[in-house]
Amino acid sequence: QVQLVESGGGLVQAGGSLRLSCAASGRTFDSYTMGWFRQTPGKERAFVAAISRSGAYTYYADSVKGRFTISRDNVKNTMYLQMNSLKPEDTAAYYCAGRPGSYSGTYTAAFSSWGQGTQVTVSS
Numbered sequence: 001q002v003q004l005v006e007s008g009g010g011l012v013q014a015g016g017s018l019r020l021s022c023a024a025s026g027r028t029f030d031s032y033t034m035g036w037f038r039q040t041p042g043k044e045r046a047f048v049a050a051i052s053r054s055g056a057y058t059y060y061a062d063s064v065k066g067r068f069t070i071s072r073d074n075v076k077n078t079m080y081l082q083m084n085s086l087k088p089e090d091t092a093a094y095y096c097a098g099r100p101g102s103y104s105g106t107y108t109a110a111f112s113s114w115g116q117g118t119q120v121t122v123s124s
Contacts, residue, residue, distance in 0.1 A: 002032060004023070004024055004025075004113055005022070006116065007118060009094060010119075011121045011122075013122070014086060015086065016122070017082070019080060020081040021079070023077065023078050029098075030054075031053060032100055033050060033103040035048070035051070035099075035111060036094060037094070038090075038092035039093050039095065046108075047108070048060070048064055048068065049068055058071075061106070067084050067085045067086075087122060089122075092120060093118070094117065097111035098113040
């Protein structure tokens with residue numbers, strides 16, 4: 001399995017932007033479908049976005065479509081989440097996740113590797 005480490009979280013005002021990064025160890029990053037999930041206290045972890053192994057296909061939750069952009073660099077073994085027009089309801093701990101092979105769904109349980117999370121707080 002790949003080891004994942006997120007970075008880039010922080011405090012931002014509503015309407016602002018942040019870019020999250022997820023650095024992966026190992027030499028099999030390009031064989032993994034990657035995704036971003038988020039979680040707030042007392043709620044289940046929820047799908048945000050996912051990207052195919054090559055980066056050709058991306059998927060988004062309706063709540064972030066048009067504001068967030070997921071991307072990856074298979075040379076740098078890194079995935080990104082560009083978050084624009086942030087809203088207070090985007091406040092959450094954000095987790096990157098990966099799973100070997102192809103996958104176009106949104107189930108949390110389908111992903112086998114997880115980072116430790118990075119906090120994003122959007123003030124109104």
